[in-house]
Amino acid sequence: MTKTLHGTVALVTGASSGIGEATALALAAEGAAVAVAARRVDRLEDLAGPNRAAGGTVLTIAADIAGQDQARAAVERTVAELGRLDTLVNNAGLMLLGPAAATPVEEWRTMVDVNLLGLMYTTHAALPHLARAAADGPRRVADVVNISSVAGRVAFAMSSAYCASKFGVGAFSEALRQELAGRFVRVGVVEPGSVETELREHNRPEVRAVLEQQFATIERLQAGDVADAVAYIVTRARHVAINELLVRPTEQV
Template identity: 70%
Template sequence: MKRLDGTVALVTGASSGIGEATAEQLAARGAAVALAARRADRLDAVAARIRSAGGTALVIEADVTDQAQAVSAVEHTVAELGRLDTLVNNAGVMLLGPVVGAPTEEWDRMVRVNLLGLLYCSHAAVPHLIRAASDGSRGVADLVNISSVAGRVPRSGSGVYNATKFGVGAFSESLRQEVTQKHVRVSLVEPGATDTELRGHNRPEVMETIMARFKDVEPLQAEDIADTVLYIVTRPRHMSVNELLVRPTEQAG
């Protein structure tokens, strides 16, 4: 894979899981990385590992569901690190369960994080990405949205999560058409079952259903999806990976 020296990446949801692994892999390839999430203590630990390996890391405590904080995260990245070549919209939450009788505050949370947070960060970042594509040595910039297999396959018990992830896919394709002539690549990554904290936020009865469904499936690891993101952003300028669905080998649906 090509090096990313001289580039700057912002990763949201970087305090754990896919975001943490992605930030570390981007830094290992030479990118200066801004780490955004709500848990500053966790971000500090990730940043310390990146720096100890010789990389550059900027910690940004931010809740991307607040538009002012999302904009500030982008602007702080550019102010401190000089530019923005890559945005990885990874922050997300998965709260499953039937629609009937659902606690609708879970729906609100998913819409705010999975959709609004991604929209706010993208809106703030796109002008900087366009600029980076026009004045950088690579001649290209990347916006990578982390979605889910749930953005392709509706399933009982996942209705609102499906709705948010289908929305991410629709937004990504529309934005791609808008900025592709400016050499900003918009890519969608759709992981299947992945061993992260994401599923652990569900109610106990929902967790039982999830565990039963995937009991015979060896899940993906966060590093697998980070490696997928790295593949996308290291392609040559003329090549854009629009969408990648990555499932565990044993996952049927």
């Protein structure tokens, strides 16, 4: 039985752990050749090994997509070595929380650079290749999937800059969707609630303590739950576009 994404190529950023890693595995399971990009190339190799052993194609790329040149290079290497690009999953991101008055401005800049500008840089570099895939690829459709957050829909105290970056992802995605709809390059946004990943571990200890207390009584999403949402979006028929998926733990209010 032919897998839905057989013959296609996907690039997943921030793929060294969590949602990115799970998404790369999910797309590979659907038959895609997958390029995985992140700063921690050793973690990427850990992901790639079992997939290659099972007959899959995985390209590992060391890249910090907050730098425009590295974002572009990740896209160009994907196309040069795997031959094409049909699916881009912009997953790389940071969540650095805390009260605005006590937060170093450098943390804000870092989040905007990764969460928003890095996503935009990678998308910009990918668009000509995605348009080509939609015109003559095996499925005659291409996809950009941007991983946002519940915080891209509702603003929360202690999350001002993070929310700003994720609201920006939503706005960029919708404008891009309108521009590309007629060319069969679909643009989707996945907005997870609380997920059991390393993301919150980047915060200062006092912020981590607040987060642990806030979600102590609920069962968080797993990375694979969000990866399922991404795989659902990109495996729809050519005439079906899933533009936005909000995925929360059942108990999260």
